[in-house]
Amino acid sequence: MVASAPTLGWVRPALQSAGTAFVENVFDRDQIKRFSVALKCADQRERTTYGEEFLRDIGQLGYVSDFLGIGPEAVELLNTPQLHDLLAGVFGEEIRLYAAQGIILGPGEGRNVFPRCWHADMFQIAEAIADPTFVFAVNFLVLLDDVTRENGATAVLPGTHRTGALETYDEAQMSERAIEATGPAGSVCLIEGGTWHAAGFNSSNRPRPVLKLMFTRRWIRPQIDYCADQPADLLDRLTPAARRLLYAGS
Numbered sequence: 001m002v003a004s005a006p007t008l009g010w011v012r013p014a015l016q017s018a019g020t021a022f023v024e025n026v027f028d029r030d031q032i033k034r035f036s037v038a039l040k041c042a043d044q045r046e047r048t049t050y051g052e053e054f055l056r057d058i059g060q061l062g063y064v065s066d067f068l069g070i071g072p073e074a075v076e077l078l079n080t081p082q083l084h085d086l087l088a089g090v091f092g093e094e095i096r097l098y099a100a101q102g103i104i105l106g107p108g109e110g111r112n113v114f115p116r117c118w119h120a121d122m123f124q125i126a127e128a129i130a131d132p133t134f135v136f137a138v139n140f141l142v143l144l145d146d147v148t149r150e151n152g153a154t155a156v157l158p159g160t161h162r163t164g165a166l167e168t169y170d171e172a173q174m175s176e177r178a179i180e181a182t183g184p185a186g187s188v189c190l191i192e193g194g195t196w197h198a199a200g201f202n203s204s205n206r207p208r209p210v211l212k213l214m215f216t217r218r219w220i221r222p223q224i225d226y227c228a229d230q231p232a233d234l235l236d237r238l239t240p241a242a243r244r245l246l247y248a249g250s
Contacts (some may be wrong), residue, residue, distance in 0.1 A: 004006070004063035008089035011190065016022065016133040017088065019161035019212065020179070024125040026082045026141065027186040036144040038208050039064060039102040051108025059115030067100035068226060068234065069211075074100075075234065077142070077211070078242040087215060087245075088136055097245045098214040099223040104210040110152045110201030118174060118198040121214060137193030137220065142211040143186050152202035153180040154189060154210075161194035161234040214244070222247070 014021040027035070029232045042064045047055065055061040068074050077083065078097075087095050110116055120126065122137045129136060141197070155178035160166065180200065181189035191197050193216070202208050216222070226246040227235070235243060 003143070008086060011086065011089050012135060014164065015135050015138065015190060015192045018158040019192040020156045020158055020181075020197075021190045022181055022183060022186045022187060023190065024087060024183055026086060026188045027077075027080060029186060031076065031080070031187045032144055034073050035077060035142070036209055037160075038071045039144065039211065042066070042102060043104050054185045060065045060102040062106055062207075062231060063110065063150065064102035064104075065140035067102065067211075068230060069096065070102060072202065075242070076244060079237075083140075084241050086190075090135060090190070091215065091217065093244075094218050095215050095245060096218045096220070096222055096227060096247055098216040098220060100211070100213040102214055103210050103219045105152045105199055105202045105210075105239075107202050107205050109199075110172065111155070111198045113201070115125075116199045118157075118166070118169065118196055119195045120194050121191070122216075123164075125220070126161060127164050132194075137191060137214060137216040139191040139193065140215060141181065141189040142213070143183060143187045144184050144209040144211065145206075147185075147187075147208060147210075148182050148204075149180055149200060150188070151204040152200035152206040153182045154191075155180050155192055155198055155200055156189075157196040160168045160196040161192045163219065164194075166196060218247075 008023070009024065011021045045061065045065060064070065123141050125136060141154060145151070156176065157174060157178050198246060238246070
């Protein structure tokens with residue numbers, strides 16, 4: 001059963017208090033299969049184009065930054081009504097896509113292996129906002145496989161969106177305090193822009209794929225202009241609500 005908008009009233013309060021929330025069944029299994037295949041193909045294209053050694057040296061091995069270039073599956077994701085229900089529950093209508101990418105955490109990769117470490121995605125903006133309960137940005141991690149501790153579930157430090165800089169960077173203490181975003185494929189882990197988090201370590205024998213979409217208030221300038229240099233037919237395939245996320249159209 002996919003959650004509907006009236007059942008999502010708890011999400012914004014959870015982000016305000018804990019800086020994180022976890023919502024299951026946002027995408028169905030058939031969608032997830034298509035997204036996963038498309039991401040793996042896009043990752044292979046980047047490895048072929050740039051070479052694995054170069055990508056590893058710059059800390060981009062397993063990262064696919066051309067989100068819309070993944071294929072029609074990116075359009076399908078942005079058009080999904082359940083995604084918009086979730087966004088409306090968090091932001092209302094004041095939303096834009098700040099940045100998006102695919103991330104594949106390979107076996108033997110993860111926390112404390114370059115470039116993955118504890119971080120808050122928009123730490124500087126969070127520090128400048130006087131009200132720590134104001135949700136200005138949220139990282140949506142779309143799980144493309146069942147995620148467990150073994151395959152590197154993202155660890156989140158709840159409440160750190162209210163504290164700014166961490167009191168300690170001791171790995172043992174942070175790991176003890178963290179909660180792990182484990183759950184079934186099709187779920188979305190939401191992480192507020194000032195909340196500290198890090199990938200886990202993938203000790204399994206399979207890659208762990210996710211799609212990461214950072215949504216913000218519209219007054220924050222996006223990291224990527226997703227309307228520039230896109231074929232017109234791509235924008236035409238987006239619903240009006242999805243086009244607004246890219247700042248294309250009213």
